[in-house]
Amino acid sequence: MGWLKKLLGRQETHEEWLEAHPGKHSNKSAPPSISAEDEKGMRDRMEAELAEQRAKREDQA
Numbered sequence: 001m002g003w004l005k006k007l008l009g010r011q012e013t014h015e016e017w018l019e020a021h022p023g024k025h026s027n028k029s030a031p032p033s034i035s036a037e038d039e040k041g042m043r044d045r046m047e048a049e050l051a052e053q054r055a056k057r058e059d060q061a
Contacts, residue, residue, distance in 0.1 A: 005011035018024055034042075 002011060012020070014026070018026055
């Protein structure tokens with residue numbers, strides 16, 4: 001039934017609950033900022049690793 005209350009807007013959100021209960025806090029951290037260069041480098045490394053694994057599987061088959 002909680003999902004129905006949330007869907008109909010009758011259940012308060014977590015942020016609203018935090019506002020209503022001072023002293024409580026959210027322990028969510030902000031997502032890390034990643035530069036475009038770092039993202040591209042990581043993607044290239046991961047794709048290279050996957051290509052190596054794929055080549056090993058094809059060699060074994």
